[in-house]
Amino acid sequence: MFQMADPDPDLAEQWRQLMSCYHGTACALERELSQRHGLGLSEFETLDLLMKAPDCRRLVHELLASTHLTQSALSRTVARLEKRGLVTRSMCANDRRSVTVTPTEEGRSVHAEALPTHRAVLSEHLGARSTRA
Incomplete structure (x- = not known):
């Protein structure tokens, strides 16, 4: 069986390292x-995106x-946040x-409490990686 020469043998390894990270x-x-704040990653990311919006909506x-x-996963995430009283949905x-x-006051509070945890984990996992590169 004929095998083509790999034009960039490190490319697949870089991809695997990226996926592992x-x-x-x-x-x-x-x-x-989840353990510290009762939030899933998608829930935190949704709150974080809302908080970064100019008018928090x-x-x-x-x-x-x-x-x-996906659209359905986002819909479920927003529904969970709404059920917990962390966001509201309204017609445009x-x-x-x-x-x-839009985040509620409770949603803003939960986000503020979870933000240091999120950034600490990112720093632990990505900060050390960036200094190695």
Whole structure:
């Protein structure tokens, strides 16, 4: 059987290292955010995106464009956050087909409490990696 020469033998290894870094970081974030704050990673990321918006609100399709989640996964995430009282959903005044998501005061508080945990895990997993590169 004929095998083609690999034009960049390190490329696949770089990909595997990237995936390993992502997986290890995501698992650590999921564990720490869940244990310390009762949030899943997707829930924290959704709150974080809302808090970064100029008026702390986003349309669902804007959240979708800024996250790795599918539309159905984002919908479930927002529903969980809403059930916990961390966000509200409302119809967009300009486009009745669009839904706006806004953090509640409790959502802002939970995000503020979880933010140092999130950043500490990122620093632990990515900070050391960036100094090795």
